[in-house]
Amino acid sequence: MKKVHVSTTINGDPYEFLCAPDESLLDVLRDRLGLTGSKEGCGTGDCGACSVTLNGRLVCSCLVLGAEAEGAEIATIEGMADGDDLHPLQQHFIDHAALQCGICTPGILVAARALLEKNPDPTDEELRYWLAGNLCRCTGYDKIIRAVQAAAAEMRGA
Amino acid sequence: MSLDEYTRREFKQVGTRVRRPDGVDKVTGRAMYGADATAPGMLVGRILRSPHAHARVKGIDTSAAEALKGVKAIITGADLPAQEDEFIRDVQDNCMARDKALYDGHAVAAVAATDAATAKAALKLIKVDYEVLPHVTDVDAAIQPGAPVVQSGRTLENVPAGMSENVTSHSEFGHGDPAEGFARADMILERSYRTAATHQGYIEPHACLASYASDGKADLWCCTQGQFNVRTLCAAIMEMEASQLRVTASEIGGGFGGKTTVFIEPVALALSRKAGRPVKIVMTRDEVFRATGPTVHTSTDVKIGMTKDGRITAAEATLRYSGGAFPCGTVDMGAQAAFAAYDLDHVRTYGWNVMTNRPKEAAYRAPGAPQSIYAVEATLDELCQHFGLDPLDVRLKNAAKKGTKSSYGPTFPDIGLTATLEAAKAHPHYSAPLKDGQGRGISCGFWFNFGGNTCVSLNVNTDGTVGITEGNPDIGGSRASISLMAAEELGIPYDRIRTIVADTSSLGYNDVTDGSRVTFAVGLATIKAARDAIGKMCGRAARIWGIDPEAVEWKDGATVPAGPNAGKFPPMTLAEIAAVSAETGGPIAGHHEVNADGAGVSFGVHIVDVEVDRDTGATKVLRYTVFQDAGKAVHPSYVEGQMQGGAVQGIGWALNEEYIYGKDGRLQNPGFLDYRVPVASDLPPIDAVILEIPNPGHPYGVRGVGETGIVPPLAAITNAVCRSAGVRLHELPMSPPRVLKALAG
Numbered sequence: 001m002k003k004v005h006v007s008t009t010i011n012g013d014p015y016e017f018l019c020a021p022d023e024s025l026l027d028v029l030r031d032r033l034g035l036t037g038s039k040e041g042c043g044t045g046d047c048g049a050c051s052v053t054l055n056g057r058l059v060c061s062c063l064v065l066g067a068e069a070e071g072a073e074i075a076t077i078e079g080m081a082d083g084d085d086l087h088p089l090q091q092h093f094i095d096h097a098a099l100q101c102g103i104c105t106p107g108i109l110v111a112a113r114a115l116l117e118k119n120p121d122p123t124d125e126e127l128r129y130w131l132a133g134n135l136c137r138c139t140g141y142d143k144i145i146r147a148v149q150a151a152a153a154e155m156r157g158a
Numbered sequence: 159m160s161l162d163e164y165t166r167r168e169f170k171q172v173g174t175r176v177r178r179p180d181g182v183d184k185v186t187g188r189a190m191y192g193a194d195a196t197a198p199g200m201l202v203g204r205i206l207r208s209p210h211a212h213a214r215v216k217g218i219d220t221s222a223a224e225a226l227k228g229v230k231a232i233i234t235g236a237d238l239p240a241q242e243d244e245f246i247r248d249v250q251d252n253c254m255a256r257d258k259a260l261y262d263g264h265a266v267a268a269v270a271a272t273d274a275a276t277a278k279a280a281l282k283l284i285k286v287d288y289e290v291l292p293h294v295t296d297v298d299a300a301i302q303p304g305a306p307v308v309q310s311g312r313t314l315e316n317v318p319a320g321m322s323e324n325v326t327s328h329s330e331f332g333h334g335d336p337a338e339g340f341a342r343a344d345m346i347l348e349r350s351y352r353t354a355a356t357h358q359g360y361i362e363p364h365a366c367l368a369s370y371a372s373d374g375k376a377d378l379w380c381c382t383q384g385q386f387n388v389r390t391l392c393a394a395i396m397e398m399e400a401s402q403l404r405v406t407a408s409e410i411g412g413g414f415g416g417k418t419t420v421f422i423e424p425v426a427l428a429l430s431r432k433a434g435r436p437v438k439i440v441m442t443r444d445e446v447f448r449a450t451g452p453t454v455h456t457s458t459d460v461k462i463g464m465t466k467d468g469r470i471t472a473a474e475a476t477l478r479y480s481g482g483a484f485p486c487g488t489v490d491m492g493a494q495a496a497f498a499a500y501d502l503d504h505v506r507t508y509g510w511n512v513m514t515n516r517p518k519e520a521a522y523r524a525p526g527a528p529q530s531i532y533a534v535e536a537t538l539d540e541l542c543q544h545f546g547l548d549p550l551d552v553r554l555k556n557a558a559k560k561g562t563k564s565s566y567g568p569t570f571p572d573i574g575l576t577a578t579l580e581a582a583k584a585h586p587h588y589s590a591p592l593k594d595g596q597g598r599g600i601s602c603g604f605w606f607n608f609g610g611n612t613c614v615s616l617n618v619n620t621d622g623t624v625g626i627t628e629g630n631p632d633i634g635g636s637r638a639s640i641s642l643m644a645a646e647e648l649g650i651p652y653d654r655i656r657t658i659v660a661d662t663s664s665l666g667y668n669d670v671t672d673g674s675r676v677t678f679a680v681g682l683a684t685i686k687a688a689r690d691a692i693g694k695m696c697g698r699a700a701r702i703w704g705i706d707p708e709a710v711e712w713k714d715g716a717t718v719p720a721g722p723n724a725g726k727f728p729p730m731t732l733a734e735i736a737a738v739s740a741e742t743g744g745p746i747a748g749h750h751e752v753n754a755d756g757a758g759v760s761f762g763v764h765i766v767d768v769e770v771d772r773d774t775g776a777t778k779v780l781r782y783t784v785f786q787d788a789g790k791a792v793h794p795s796y797v798e799g800q801m802q803g804g805a806v807q808g809i810g811w812a813l814n815e816e817y818i819y820g821k822d823g824r825l826q827n828p829g830f831l832d833y834r835v836p837v838a839s840d841l842p843p844i845d846a847v848i849l850e851i852p853n854p855g856h857p858y859g860v861r862g863v864g865e866t867g868i869v870p871p872l873a874a875i876t877n878a879v880c881r882s883a884g885v886r887l888h889e890l891p892m893s894p895p896r897v898l899k900a901l902a903g
Contacts, residue, residue: 020275039362039411040363040440041411041830042443046831077187078187086185094182094185097635099181100633100803101360101412103411124843125839128841129839132838132840135359135830136361138803140836141836143799
């Protein structure tokens with residue numbers, strides 16, 4: 001199958017790649033561009049471990065084609081920290097022990113940031129429903145909710 | 159007194175909530191998990207799986223697939239050696255079927271190709287000639303004489319003649335004379351229960367990268383709970399010496415017991431050997447569900463006699479567990495755990511293992527215990543309702559304590575059950591008012607805990623920092639706990655220590671990260687390795703000071719003269735001793751190797767409030783509190799995390815999760831959409847209350863905490879649903895259709 005040439009922007013940097021027409025954005029990120037921070041837990045859009053934003057919209061990158069990235073702005077976990085400065089969500093995840101194995105963490109951080117950009121002061125219920133598409137099997141979500149709320153409070157104050 | 163024994167002390171660092179050393183890597187996407195490794199020249203491996211629940215493999219034609227451009231190697235069961243050892247043979251045959259496919263999803267062939275698309279295309283070109291055989295996937299059906307036989311000749315001598323060949327083993331535990339005890343009861347209740355198989359549901363699918371070189375040496379990178387066990391199994395299957403196979407554990411994206419064995423690793427090694435290139439295999443989620451370890455599915459009968467004031471006079475349980483298509487010992491643990499929480503004069507449990515055409519069971523958090531304790535705790539609750547007794551009072555009245563001869567044999571040392579029950583009773587949750595239609599349930603939980611083979615090196619660096627090399631993959635923050643214990647013992651700050659998980663060439667054999675053993679056993683070995691290093695540092699100071707080593711002791715991170723007779727010298731800190739180590743005898747390191755026992759059992763009690771929607775049958779969990787004895791919580795946040803995570807896995811088991819097989823014997827729901835694990839919006843906050851009743855078998859009193867938490871939710875929610883909806887269910891999960899059916903009577 002002839003490959004597609006794609007020009008895109010990832011975490012603010014320009015990227016070009018060739019991919020098969022049926023290749024997912026997640027496979028492109030992981031296997032072609034070496035951005036392995038986005039994880040594949042299911043490949044069917046059920047677990048959220050591959051969450052990225054595409055033109056500001058939260059998506060499962062396993063359900064997006066690499067070809068759809070043409071001309072788009074993509075944000076992944078690799079672009080979340082500002083150099084050595086962690087994003088408040090990242091810092092609070094560490095401080096609140098909101099991760100155990102950590103495999104779901106990149107997707108949850110990307111999803112939580114997308115929520116806080118729309119709604120800086122979510123209720124716990126809004127937060128729990130927003131994150132319902134991100135499975136975590138280790139924590140029972142309790143510390144994740146607390147960490148996101150602590151980060152949200154800090155970001156509102158900043 | 160042995161150094162293994164607990165001595166009371168004031169902790170300076172243990173018990174604090176420090177930042178975990180792998181935190182930044184894991185929140186930035188930098189951490190390397192199983193699927194994240196690559197190697198030059200790497201091929202992609204894919205596995206062909208049986209679509210049949212039970213079929214004889216009469217032949218496999220790989221010629222068309224081999225002819226496909228880009229295909230570099232194909233293997234089938236014939237490429238792996240015939241194994242004499244029964245245990246290894248089962249592991250190998252589960253990775254790649256030999257003569258028969260034993261379940262839907264059983265591997266029958268594998269391909270390595272230059273890319274994923276080619277590998278996938280090659281799988282479609284492999285022709286397998288199957289003779290489809292009758293199958294059985296239900297434990298109660300498989301036990302019947304005349305049921306389709308999954309494997310012949312696997313039955314142990316302790317199984318009476320005349321039973322189905324699927325029944326492979328029998329076990330019995332207990333003491334006293336139940337008949338005598340039942341005669342003294344005011345009420346005897348007999349109930350039967352069934353639990354569905356559930357999956358560990360780790361978010362990271364199994365993944366590995368194997369590189370087998372032409373000189374017979376191999377490297378394997380994989381996500382596993384135990385790289386040493388992977389080496390043992392793969393070396394046996396590949397007929398290699400252990401020294402020639404180096405296994406490195408990646409960061410691991412959850413395991414819960416499911417990554418304590420091998421599924422794809424020997425396949426990747428065999429493909430790599432055949433192709434002469436590195437091979438990476440990453441399972442799809444469908445493969446994870448169909449071919450990796452679910453739990454046993456079970457059917458249990460319980461009989462409990464009780465006096466009207468709540469004393470249990472006798473108890474019996476008969477457990478029928480199926481661990482899938484191979485013999486499985488999990489029922490023994492279920493039979494031992496069933497009544498472990500109670501001080502009983504007359505108790506007996508009987509376990510039967512039954513084979514079915516399902517995937518080979520793998521451990522899942524307290525394997526075997528949730529199912530049997532569910533049946534016991536639900537029956538007890540029904541007796542409490544019958545007599546109008548408070549369920550916590552009844553547990554307190556019967557609770558096992560120090561000196562109790564446990565239902566599985568050993569006599570308990572100091573244990574925390576009574577304290578845990580009392581904490582639950584005193585907690586505001588237990589007395590909080592409920593609204594109409596809401597119900598509250600409780601249950602006890604128990605796990606044995608494990609110690610096991612452990613080997614730790616502790617290296618004192620010349621700049622005064624410390625490196626710890628241990629051999630157990632860190633799933634939930636154990637590197638932080640191990641560094642904390644070393645910091646405490648050495649008397650240096652936590653952040654001057656870095657703990658790493660080493661490959662199999664770097665240490666002696668370490669048992670798998672299982673049995674809630676790591677903080678206990680690796681912690682114990684780390685403390686002793688630190689004491690070994692301290693002894694050596696005291697020797698160095700003695701040499702510098704020109705006094706006897708016995709005249710030097712360790713205090714607050716420094717050597718000091720032991721008493722006035724030793725002479726007057728200013729303390730030398732660890733950093734000062736390390737800085738001059740080249741002049742005093744060379745590098746300083748401490749080691750400890752142990753097969754640890756004294757793990758110390760862990761008890762828990764859960765309280766849950768639920769509300770059942772009578773129109774939809776859905777159960778909403780409103781409030782949840784976990785009480786558990788941690789012995790000593792080294793890092794309280796990660797102890798709470800284990801309690802919360804275990805509870806939520808148990809909630810999923812109680813309400814939603816199940817392996818659903820069709821009449822064709824195929825798994826109907828091999829994906830997260832249809833196998834529904836709890837999501838954030840399903841749940842309330844999970845409050846965790848840590849009790850600390852020191853384990854006499856650990857220097858700091860630590861008990862494992864990883865597993866007990868999954869045990870109580872099954873019965874606690876059953877009991878709460880009964881008190882909310884007025885109907886008692888005897889089968890898990892209590893999915894909405896099942897609740898609606900119960901409500902309809």
